[in-house]
Amino acid sequence: MTTAFFLTGTDTDVGKTHVACALLHRARRAGRTAVGLKPVAAGTDERGDNDDVLRLRAASSLQLPADIVNPYCFAPAIAPHIAAAEDGVEIDFDRIAETVRSARQQADFVIVEGAGGFCVPFGIDRNGADLAAQLQLPVILVVGMRLGCLNHALLTAEAIAARGLIIAGWVANCVTPDMLRFDENLATLEELLLAPLLGVVPYQPGADPEAASDFLELPA
Ligand SMILES: Nc1ncnc2c1ncn2[C@@H]1O[C@H](COP(=O)(O)OP(=O)(O)OP(=O)(O)O)[C@@H](O)[C@H]1O
Numbered sequence: 001m002t003t004a005f006f007l008t009g010t011d012t013d014v015g016k017t018h019v020a021c022a023l024l025h026r027a028r029r030a031g032r033t034a035v036g037l038k039p040v041a042a043g044t045d046e047r048g049d050n051d052d053v054l055r056l057r058a059a060s061s062l063q064l065p066a067d068i069v070n071p072y073c074f075a076p077a078i079a080p081h082i083a084a085a086e087d088g089v090e091i092d093f094d095r096i097a098e099t100v101r102s103a104r105q106q107a108d109f110v111i112v113e114g115a116g117g118f119c120v121p122f123g124i125d126r127n128g129a130d131l132a133a134q135l136q137l138p139v140i141l142v143v144g145m146r147l148g149c150l151n152h153a154l155l156t157a158e159a160i161a162a163r164g165l166i167i168a169g170w171v172a173n174c175v176t177p178d179m180l181r182f183d184e185n186l187a188t189l190e191e192l193l194l195a196p197l198l199g200v201v202p203y204q205p206g207a208d209p210e211a212a213s214d215f216l217e218l219p220a
């Protein structure tokens with residue numbers, strides 16, 4: 001059966017792509033055909049490539065066309081709605097929903113990575129939470145473990161619930177090697193998030209997603 005998830009995080013740069021790629025590796029090890037999508041990306045290199053898209057592709061077991069993996073890609077590494085406005089582009093959720101449908105027909109484990117945090121604007125009248133709601137996907141929440149993450153995680157959980165979506169699981173991603181009172185912070189999140197903890201991904205310089213996959217369970 002196809003399973004698909006919308007993967008979000010407590011902020012930009014908290015390890016969403018790292019964890020998404022690790023889960024793709026984990027799913028592949030379980031014999032699944034796994035594909036990562038990045039509907040809206042911002043920030044490209046001199047070749048016009050976006051790093052998240054390259055990493056998700058490298059972790060996927062099936063290579064789908066660019067307009068399915070990443071229908072919207074903007075050059076500057078800025079908030080997507082600003083980049084879209086500068087390019088005169090409107091981010092069309094129906095088009096994104098079509099890419100997700102197509103990916104689900106071809107793969108049995110699909111991860112859709114959001115951009116930034118859950119409510120990142122995609123236009124003046126739409127944001128990432130609206131996209132997740134339109135896609136009607138269970139959410140995986142990546143918590144970048146650092147001071148401030150408790151508030152960000154709880155706000156995100158409220159926003160997910162407010163859209164009528166469920167958290168299929170959350171991941172504690174160690175974005176620093178030395179968070180003070182790590183165990184106490186983890187325990188607080190376990191108590192308050194009311195969703196399964198899929199794993200604790202350790203801090204690892206270079207962040208190899210295949211190695212990180214050993215620390216993760218697949219969401220049910
Ligand atoms: N567990 C980890 N150990 C060490 N480095 C990590 C870890 N997780 C993430 N990083 C590093 O932190 C940076 C941000 O991670 P990543 O790109 O996965 O974040 P993101 O949430 O997907 O960001 P964006 O909002 O741009 O999509 C990357 O350089 C990544 O290699």
Ligand SMILES: C[C@H](N)[C@H](N)CCCCCC(=O)O
Pocket residue numbers: 012013041042043076077078079080115116117120
């Ligand atoms: C460019 C960056 N890596 C992400 N793709 C976009 C992050 C947008 C964050 C916007 C915000 O919440 O202020």
Ligand SMILES: [Mg+2]
Pocket residue numbers: 016017018052113
């Ligand atoms: Mg990313």
